[in-house]
Amino acid sequence: MSQHIVNVESRKKSLHYFYEKVVMPLGFKFTPDKELMNFLLEQEVILEGKHGIPFCPCQPLRNDRIRDMQIVCPCIPFHRKHFNEIKRCWCGLFVHKDVLDPDKLQQLPPKGGEQ
Numbered sequence: 793m794s795q796h797i798v799n800v801e802s803r804k805k806s807l808h809y810f811y812e813k814v815v816m817p818l819g820f821k822f823t824p825d826k827e828l829m830n831f832l833l834e835q836e837v838i839l840e841g842k843h844g845i846p847f848c849p850c851q852p853l854r855n856d857r858i859r860d861m862q863i864v865c866p867c868i869p870f871h872r873k874h875f876n877e878i879k880r881c882w883c884g885l886f887v888h889k890d891v892l893d894p895d896k897l898q899q900l901p902p903k904g905g906e907q
């Protein structure tokens with residue numbers, strides 16, 4: 793069991809490193825809420841273990857490959873217009889670089905049928 797925990801922690805660190813390189817050029821950063829960040833990264837590791845891909849932990853899988861590939865974390869490139877409007881991604885793992893207090897952000901529904 794401790795080996796599994798070490799693997800989860802190691803994978804979380806790997807995802808953090810990779811994601812940071814992807815989201816920073818897009819104008820986003822990790823949430824300053826470390827507890828939330830650790831929880832969401834752990835959920836992604838669990839999803840990756842189950843499905844082979846670190847899907848967004850707050851979006852349901854629909855067994856529709858095209859739609860499901862749009863929720864592989866970080867999904868910012870697929871939903872950038874919406875995320876730019878709300879200054880965060882759906883689950884809150886990433887926020888705009890200028891956001892200091894993500895708790896003050898509202899999560900609005902997508903407009904125009906954007907998923």
